[in-house]
Amino acid sequence: MKTILFNALGDPCNAGRLDAVLDIARAFEAHVTLLHSVPFEASVAIDPYAATFAALAPVWQDEANRVRDKIIADLGNEDVPWNWVETVGPTARALLKESALQDLIVVGARDPQAIDAGPSFTAGELAVTADCPVLVLPENASRFDASAPVLVAWDGSAEASHALKAAVPFLRQAKDVYLAVVKEASKGEKPHDLPPLGGADYLSRHGISSQLVEIDPREHVVAEAIRTAAEIRHAGLIVMGAYGRTRLSERIFGGTTRDMLADVRIPLLLTN
Template sequence: MKTILFNATGDEGFSGRLDAVLDLARAFDAHVTLLHAIPYEAAGAIDFHGAAFAAMVPFWRKEAEKLREKTLDDLSNEGVSWNWVEAAGPVALAMLRESSLHDLAVVSARDPNTVDGTPSFTAGELAVTADCPVLVLPDTCKRFDPTAPALIAWDGSAEASHALKAAVPLLHKAQTVYLVTVKEPARGKREPELPPVNGADYLSRHGISSEMIEAEAGEKGVCATLVEHAENRKAGLIVMGAYGRTRLTERIFGGATRTMLSDVRIPLLMTN
């Protein structure tokens, strides 16, 4: 993993997330691209003639320049290769365009100006469309320890397999890897299409040993069970496939992806 794409925003948690990304960059000797998108669609959606948009552009540009200057100061003594990119438009679209030549995209668990508990639209869109895995950092993230234990959510699906493969560089750094299968009462005795041992065998061929764990969801649900196991094992990373069902079904009825993105407590690696 040699190229990391990071969404640079001016919210309160930005400095902590930047430190976490720098931890990753140093661990992999990677280059960091900091992308700052000016969200002009926020004004365009309510101002058909563009007057409010025109008035806001100077403000956005000034704020972008302040963030850039502060970030330059923060990076001056970090010893990490980096570059700064500015784009206009939705963050998800700007990140998507840049993701093609990056090994990892890093975003916050909360989009700016949204209430707590609202899943990140940016993270969800990138998990489905980006050409690289997406690492979603908690809003209060301060650091990232690549050597901390990692937990893989395994349900035997193609999405889980893709996420496991995408996580291999990070799993090589983890001191312990847990492959957790959560059984849902609604599924009865039906076994996953690919059993956990298949995932464990794949990892072993990459020189990664893992411990297989089977848990019952019960009334807590799959996501709460996964997070509980991760917290009990002091995991620093959860790996999970995104949107196992159609996006429309997920948006109407929820789903594990939406639930996990609604309350990210531990860094979450996702891909489709």
């Protein structure tokens, strides 16, 4: 993993996320591309509200300049190679376009501009459309310990398998790797596409040892059971497949994916 794309914002939590990204870059000797998207496009000139957008454009550009200057100043004494990209339009679309030659996208768990406190539109959109894995950092993120234990949500599906393979660089550095299997409550539920040991066998061929953990979700929703299992094991990262698709601005996630994005307490690595 040598190229990392970071969603650079001007919110108070951005500095902590940037420190976490720099930790990741150092751990993998990677280059960081910092992208800041200005929410204005010349194409809105045909819109009846074009005058409003035109009036806001200088404000948005001033904010973009402020964000850029602060981040560049913060990076002045860092030992990580980086470059700055400024674009216009929706953030998720800009990140998706820029991600074609990136190994990892890093975003926050909340969209600062969002009216509600729901899951990040940007994180959700990228999780089900990007070709590379998406790392979602908690709001209070400040560092990233690449050696911390990692918990992988494993159900043997194609999505979980893609996530496991994409996470190999992280799993190589983790001191412990746990494959968390959700206990099936009834015979009527869909069986695992691959047996639980399939994931462990795959990792062993990459020189990575792992432990199987069975999660019983009877007292919690599956997402909360996964988070609890990760917290008990002091995991620094949760890995899982992203289930869902996009339809215009509406995101339709699998229930567990959405629940995980609704409360990101531990960095979450998603792969579609």
